[in-house]
Amino acid sequence: MTRARLTAAAAGLAALLLTGRASASPEDIFGYGPRGPAMGGVGTTTASGFEAVYANPALLAAIRRNKLTLGFLGAAYALDARGAGLPGRVGAERARGATVGIDIPIPLGGQLKDRVGAGFAFYTPTDIIVRGRLLYPEKPQFPLLPDRTQSLTLRGGIGVDPGHGVKVGVGFAALAEIVGSVVVATDASGRVGTRVENQLVATYAPALGATWDLPVKEPIRVGVSYRGRLDARFAVSIDGRRLSSLQIPVFNIAGLAQFDPEQLSIEASWHRSPSVLALGVTIKRWSQYPGPIEPTLPCPADEPECGSLVPAKVDYANTLVVHVGGERRVPLGKTTTLALRLGARYEPSPLPDNLPGSEAFSASKKGRVVVPTRYFDADRAIASAGFGVAFRGAFPCDVDAFGQYHHLVPRSVRSDGDTPSDGEVSGRVSVFGMLVGVSF
Amino acid sequence: MRRAPALALASALALASGVASANPLDTYGFGSRETAMGGAVSASVRGTHASYYNPAGLADTTGFELALGYFRAAHYLSTNGQDNQVDPVRGMNGGLVLPGHVFQVPIAFGIGVHLPDDRISRVRALRQEQPRWEMYDNRNQRLYFATNLALRPFKWLAVGGGLSFMSSTRGRLDITGSANIFRPSQSEVRHEVDADLTAVRYPQAGVKVDLSDSVRAAMVYRGEFQLGLDLTARLRGDISRLTTALYELETHSVNNFLPRQIVLGGSWDIRPWWTANLDLTWIEWSAYVAPVASLNVNLDIPPPQGGWPATITPPETPAPIRLQPLRLSNRIVPRLGTEVLAVQRPRLDVAVRGGYEWAKSPIERQTEGVTYLDLDRHTISAGVGLAARSLVAEIPGEIRVDVHGQLSVMPEETTLKSRPSDFIGDYRASGHIWNLGTTVTFTLDGASRKEAP
Numbered sequence: 001m002t003r004a005r006l007t008a009a010a011a012g013l014a015a016l017l018l019t020g021r022a023s024a025s026p027e028d029i030f031g032y033g034p035r036g037p038a039m040g041g042v043g044t045t046t047a048s049g050f051e052a053v054y055a056n057p058a059l060l061a062a063i064r065r066n067k068l069t070l071g072f073l074g075a076a077y078a079l080d081a082r083g084a085g086l087p088g089r090v091g092a093e094r095a096r097g098a099t100v101g102i103d104i105p106i107p108l109g110g111q112l113k114d115r116v117g118a119g120f121a122f123y124t125p126t127d128i129i130v131r132g133r134l135l136y137p138e139k140p141q142f143p144l145l146p147d148r149t150q151s152l153t154l155r156g157g158i159g160v161d162p163g164h165g166v167k168v169g170v171g172f173a174a175l176a177e178i179v180g181s182v183v184v185a186t187d188a189s190g191r192v193g194t195r196v197e198n199q200l201v202a203t204y205a206p207a208l209g210a211t212w213d214l215p216v217k218e219p220i221r222v223g224v225s226y227r228g229r230l231d232a233r234f235a236v237s238i239d240g241r242r243l244s245s246l247q248i249p250v251f252n253i254a255g256l257a258q259f260d261p262e263q264l265s266i267e268a269s270w271h272r273s274p275s276v277l278a279l280g281v282t283i284k285r286w287s288q289y290p291g292p293i294e295p296t297l298p299c300p301a302d303e304p305e306c307g308s309l310v311p312a313k314v315d316y317a318n319t320l321v322v323h324v325g326g327e328r329r330v331p332l333g334k335t336t337t338l339a340l341r342l343g344a345r346y347e348p349s350p351l352p353d354n355l356p357g358s359e360a361f362s363a364s365k366k367g368r369v370v371v372p373t374r375y376f377d378a379d380r381a382i383a384s385a386g387f388g389v390a391f392r393g394a395f396p397c398d399v400d401a402f403g404q405y406h407h408l409v410p411r412s413v414r415s416d417g418d419t420p421s422d423g424e425v426s427g428r429v430s431v432f433g434m435l436v437g438v439s440f
Numbered sequence: 441m442r443r444a445p446a447l448a449l450a451s452a453l454a455l456a457s458g459v460a461s462a463n464p465l466d467t468y469g470f471g472s473r474e475t476a477m478g479g480a481v482s483a484s485v486r487g488t489h490a491s492y493y494n495p496a497g498l499a500d501t502t503g504f505e506l507a508l509g510y511f512r513a514a515h516y517l518s519t520n521g522q523d524n525q526v527d528p529v530r531g532m533n534g535g536l537v538l539p540g541h542v543f544q545v546p547i548a549f550g551i552g553v554h555l556p557d558d559r560i561s562r563v564r565a566l567r568q569e570q571p572r573w574e575m576y577d578n579r580n581q582r583l584y585f586a587t588n589l590a591l592r593p594f595k596w597l598a599v600g601g602g603l604s605f606m607s608s609t610r611g612r613l614d615i616t617g618s619a620n621i622f623r624p625s626q627s628e629v630r631h632e633v634d635a636d637l638t639a640v641r642y643p644q645a646g647v648k649v650d651l652s653d654s655v656r657a658a659m660v661y662r663g664e665f666q667l668g669l670d671l672t673a674r675l676r677g678d679i680s681r682l683t684t685a686l687y688e689l690e691t692h693s694v695n696n697f698l699p700r701q702i703v704l705g706g707s708w709d710i711r712p713w714w715t716a717n718l719d720l721t722w723i724e725w726s727a728y729v730a731p732v733a734s735l736n737v738n739l740d741i742p743p744p745q746g747g748w749p750a751t752i753t754p755p756e757t758p759a760p761i762r763l764q765p766l767r768l769s770n771r772i773v774p775r776l777g778t779e780v781l782a783v784q785r786p787r788l789d790v791a792v793r794g795g796y797e798w799a800k801s802p803i804e805r806q807t808e809g810v811t812y813l814d815l816d817r818h819t820i821s822a823g824v825g826l827a828a829r830s831l832v833a834e835i836p837g838e839i840r841v842d843v844h845g846q847l848s849v850m851p852e853e854t855t856l857k858s859r860p861s862d863f864i865g866d867y868r869a870s871g872h873i874w875n876l877g878t879t880v881t882f883t884l885d886g887a888s889r890k891e892a893p
Contacts, residue, residue, distance in 0.1 A: 066504075066538045068549050100587070102549070104538060107504050107885030110833030120551075124639060132611075132635040150636075176560055176637065178609075198609075200560035200583075200637070234633060249624035253613060253631050296615065296631045306625040309617065361617040361628040363678060368628060394543060440540030440547055 025230075025260050026097065026123050026149045027054050030073060031384075033101065033121070034400030034435045038386025039325025040343025042278040044267035045211055045223035046325070049437070050101030050119040053157040056209035056225040056265070057169030060159030063117030065396075067103035071435030072096075073123070075149060079408070079427040081140050081376045086423050090376070092146035097125045099435060106158075115161040124152040132178070132234040132257035134293045137312055137358040138371040140423070143292050144351065145377065151175065151232075151258050157207060165213035173205045175258055177232035183239045198236065205230035205260070219271045229288060230260040255293040261285045261350075267323070274329035282323070286316040286350035312358040312373040316350040325384075332389075339388040341402070344381075349411075351377040357417035372421035378408040380429070396439040404431035463698050464529055464554060464580035465492050468513045469821075471533065472842035472879040475511070476823025477777030478795020480719040482705030483648060483658035484779075487881065488535040491552025491586050494646035494660045494705070495600030498548040498590035501537040503837050503885040508534040511877025513580075517573050517850070519813065519869045526573050529580045531556035534879070547591040550602075554584040561606070561696070568764055569863045571811035574803060576873075582606070582696065586644065601645035606696065610670040611635030618678040619685075629677065640665055642698070654709035664700040666729060669693045682744040690736040694729040713781040721773040725802035730766035764809040768802040791825040793844075807858040813869050815850035821875075837884040846875035 031037030033051020043055025049067060052059035077092035099122070106116040125131075131150035135141050157171025180198030211223035235254040267280025291314055299306035325343030332338050357370035386402030406429035415421045469475030471489035482494045488507035490497030511533065515526040535552040561582035572578075583606070590600030617629030642665035648658045675687040705719040775797045783790035797819040803812055823844035831839065852870035 066540045066549075068538070102538070102551075104504070104536070107836065108834050109836035112834045126639075128636045128638045131637075132633055134631075134633045136614075136630070136632050152639075178635070178637075199558075199562045201558075202555075202560055234635060248619065248621065249627055251615065251629070251631070253615075253633060255633060257635075293631075296617075296629045297625065297627055300625055303625055307628070308625070309628050309630045311630075359628075360630060361677065363684065366618075366678065366681060438542065440538075440542050440549075 025151055025258060026073075026095070026153060027155075028260055028263075029145070029149055030075065030095075030404065030431050030433070032123070032155075033099075034069070034071070034388060034398065034402070034437070035327065035339075035341060035386075036325075037404060037431070037433060038341035038343060038384050038400075038402035039278065039323075039327060040345040040382065040384055041282075041321075041323040042267060042269070042280050042325040042343060044209070044225045044265045044278075044280050045221040045269040046267075046276055046278045046327075049103045050121045052159065052169070053119045053121045053155040053171050053207070054173075054227075056211065056223055057119075057157030057171035057207055058159045058167040058209040058211050058223065058225075060117040060119045060157055060169050060171075061115060061161040061167045062159070063103045063105045063119065064114065065103065065105060065439045067101075067437050067439045069099070069101035069103075069398075069435050069437035071099035071101070071400075071433060073099060073431070073433040075429055075431040077142075077146050077427070077429050079142050079145065079376070081142075081374070081413075081423040081425055083421065083423040085421060086140050086374070090140050090142060092142065093150070095125065095146070095149040096127070097123055097149075099123050099433075101435075101437070103437075103439075115163075116158065118156070118158040120154075120156045122152065122154050125150050132255070134234065134255035134257070136360075137293070137373040137375065138360070140374045140376065142376050144349070145429070148258065155207070159209075165215065166210065168210045169208070171207035171209075173207060173227070173230050173260075175203050175230055175232040176200045177203050177257065178234050178236070180236045181239065182236065183242070203230065203232055220268060221271060222268045223266075225265040225267075227260070227263045227265075229262040229285070230258075231256055232258040235294075249297050251296055252294060252298050253296065256290065259289055259292075261288060274331075275326065276328075277326040278324070280323045282321040284319045284321065284350070287318050289316045289350070291316075309359040309361065309368070312356045314355055314373065314375065315352055317352060319348045319350050321348070322346050335391060335393040337390045337392075339390070341384075341386040341388070343384045345384070347380040347382060349377040349379050351375060351413065353411070353413060355413065355415040357415060357420075370417045372415035372417035372419065374415060374421055374423065376413055376423055376425045378411050378425045378427070380406045380408055382406045398437040398439075399435075400437075401434040402432070404429075406431070463584060464556075464582065465584055467575070467580055468511060468529060468875050469844070469846070470552065470554065470584075471507065472509060472511075472823055472844040472877055473779075473791075473793065473825055475846055475875070475877065476793035476795060476821050476825075476842070476844040477717060477779060478775045478797045478819070478821050480705065480717040480775035480777035480795055480797075481707075482646065482660050482703050482719050483656040483707035484715060484717055487883070488537055488550065488552060490537075490590070490600070491535055491550045491588050491602070492584070492644075494648060494658050494703075495550070495588035495590050495602055495644060496598040496646040496648040496658070498537055498550040498588055498600050499539075499546055499592040499598040500648075501539045501548050501550075501883075503539065503883045505537040505539075505881060505883045506534070507536070507879055507881040508532065509842075509877060509879030511844075511875060513846075513873055513875040515573075515576055515871065515873050517576060517813075517869075517871035517873075519571065519867050521868070524573065526577050527581065529556070533584075542591075545591055545593055547589065548600075550588045550590070552584070552586045552588075556581060556583065568810050571813055571864055571867075573814065574812040575801075575814050588644070596650040598648045599646070601643065603641045603643055604665075606640045606642075606665065606667060608638045608640050608667045608669065609635065610638060610668070611672075613671070613673045615673075615675045616677050619680065621680050640667055656707045658703070658705040658707075660701075660703040660705070662698075662701040662703075664724065664727060665696075665698050666694045667696040679741075682748075683742055686738070686740040688738040697729050699727055700724040713784065715779045717775075717777040717779075719775040719777075721775065723771050723773060723802070725768035726770050728766065728768040728802075730764075766810065766812060767804045769804060771800055771802050773797065773799045787829045787831075789825075789827040791827075793821075793823045793825065795821040797821075805855060807856065808862055811855075811864045811867070815853055815869060815871065817848050817850050817873075819846060819848040821846040835882070835884065837882065840881040840883070841878065842881070843878045844876070846873075848873040848875070
């Protein structure tokens with residue numbers, strides 16, 4: 001562990017390192033909505049409007065007006081991996097995406113009046129919907145950062161306020177994965193024919209949440225939110241066994257294009273108008289992550305030790321993320337309010353310091369070799385700030401903006417192999433977002 | 441003829457282009473009320489299903505609306521008397537509408553979704569010589585997702601528009617290692633993938649004009665879109681220690697082509713309880729792009745020292761695919777629909793509906809080469825709707841249950857091929873399609889405006 005990392009840990013977060021490290025998809029890395037990203041990613045007890053579909057669907061119960069929000073988010077990466085055979089700056093495409101959020105008060109009556117709300121939210125990169133980038137492991141890469149932000153996510157949820165200061169909610173997140181097959185065969189006339197069938201299939205994960213306004217003198221709210229594991233595979237099998245008398249295996253071109261670990265967030269917040277202060281933690285089960293790539297030739301059931309090449313098995317660690325954030329509202333007039341937001345987050349990396357090597361075939365040596373697994377990642381210390389202006393006149397609307405600075409805490413990552421690889425990791429991520437919401 | 445693995449697999453990938461597919465709602469409708477009326481609703485639609493038929497109709501929604509439905513369309517399409525087992529289209533559909541006011545102008549935001557049971561979308565590639573029901577086989581196996589915004593700036597005018605979304609695919613595939621052609625399971629290969637699903641958005645817009653209290657006119661535009669499939673593949677490595685191989689391939693194809701459409705529609709309340717509608721849809725089929733891949737191949741497999749073993753035939757570079765042209769003609773599709781309010785009570789309405797559509801096949805007769813099957817289609821439809829209001833205090837509005845049945849009949853036609861050696865030969869084709877479904881709609885917070893009339 002480097003001195004800089006120890007310094008960061010000594011800054012008050014050392015205990016968190018015991019649990020490992022983390023990162024994942026767009027909302028997991030940057031946050032979601034107008035307030036949470038500016039407030040260090042808190043939201044389990046403070047989210048409002050559509051952003052609650054991610055932070056805690058229970059808070060959707062507080063929605064009272066139709067609202068449509070459009071936003072833009074941009075992020076630039078400067079990711080470095082230095083050492084022998086490493087490039088220094090590792091190229092990473094900027095993240096650019098649009099956010100669409102919908103607040104839906106469900107206008108029920110009787111006992112359910114003003115007790116049910118729903119929300120939908122989309123984040124979509126401007127150019128793509130999903131990126132499936134599964135590189136050879138010896139290529140220097142940050143598999144848990146830039147490509148994970150290149151994915152569309154769709155989330156929806158509904159919240160109910162049964163009274164007594166309690167709110168509960170359920171929701172879902174959806175991604176698309178690709179599954180398919182290619183069959184090559186020679187027909188009776190001797191001509192080579194193919195049948196290709198690829199499908200986009202939806203994959204879902206549940207979200208559950210609850211909050212409770214404590215029956216104490218101070219206005220304190222506690223909340224818990226659960227998000228299920230969300231992953232999207234790329235899996236295409238290529239079968240050429242009926243092509244000729246030559247026996248060739250079925251190729252399994254597969255891997256995990258996107259992965260969000262199962263998460264549990266716990267948070268407490270203090271709401272005394274015009275201020276809000278929140279502190280929370282999120283536990284992420286990265287130990288379930290099987291790694292990005294699968295064997296090209298899975299061994300047949302009757303020959304489990306067939307000798308095919310096996311990708312490196314990396315033991316990703318569960319992580320504990322700490323968030324802290326606050327907001328203060330300042331009236332600017334009868335119908336206009338300014339909100340100032342500030343926050344911080346410490347996001348440990350799930351990638352271990354020592355990685356196993358990966359098997360490969362060397363054309364020059366005409367045999368099997370073990371190449372280093374050049375995966376890099378680092379803890380991120382994140383500072384965030386933002387503001388929002390709410391207009392409540394004839395044209396009720398909200399304008400919000402936020403910025404984040406992610407500092408990758410320097411560390412070393414070593415990989416085994418015939419020629420071991422040592423890399424010094426550092427870098428930064430700069431994020432900016434702006435949203436405009438119109439109530440109607 | 442025998443082909444080596446690298447050649448065959450890369451060729452297979454090259455042909456990873458889809459049979460054309462387009463919009464399932466064009467064929468099977470969207471929502472039971474609208475489907476029962478033959479799809480002739482551009483001037484009378486409102487609520488959730490306006491997202492597809494005419495986004496301007498969203499502005500007529502008086503309360504928060506949530507619709508959820510399901511339909512199943514079963515194909516019975518045959519050639520030479522034999523059923524061709526074309527997959528059914530089935531799935532959920534629905535959406536929601538959020539109405540409101542900005543500067544006292546009524547506006548509404550709407551989402552419309554059709555989600556197939558088994559998948560978001562499917563690409564199925566066949567050899568171009570292989571017969572296929574071009575408009576039904578794979579064309580409708582995909583998601584429809586649209587968002588729209590509408591407003592009514594004047595009492596007599598509503599306008600709306602938005603975007604529909606789909607995705608193209610582009611990818612790079614790399615396989616390296618050593619292929620053991622004597623013991624395949626001992627092969628030492630691995631792969632790398634860099635694939636993107638890229639966003640494709642296409643517009644739709646509509647206008648609705650109330651010419652009088654009983655007559656409405658509408659015009660709708662739906663944009664063209666096409667999904668590209670761009671794929672490059674490279675296979676390189678060792679073949680059983682005998683030699684090395686390099687195979688590079690680039691392919692491009694177009695899938696899911698949806699032609700541009702313009703709809704002109706009218707709706708007339710003949711009596712307060714009886715409405716008749718007419719829609720004419722112009723479809724620019726002449727812009728259709730055949731779903732066949734273009735292909736560039738580079739193959740380099742030097743013979744091993746001492747030549748190839750007698751048991752092995754080295755692969756050869758495949759001959760380039762000569763694309764057969766596919767010509768389609770523009771079409772105007774007429775649709776007729778009617779709705780009768782059979783029962784009208786303060787808390788209950790019952791409506792009976794019917795419709796008809798005639799879709800002349802746009803595919804010109806093919807007398808040689810490829811066989812893209814299609815026939816003229818006559819579609820009759822019927823349905824019933826029941827609307828109940830203020831059932832319980834917790835649901836202050838209307839709950840509507842609609843059901844529909846639709847039968848498409850495709851009279852038999854015989855196609856004679858010009859060459860006796862044609863891959864398929866002469867054939868007879870005919871078929872019919874059954875489509876059944878239901879939709880439940882909740883309209884909350886506000887007295888529901890009655891369906892026209």
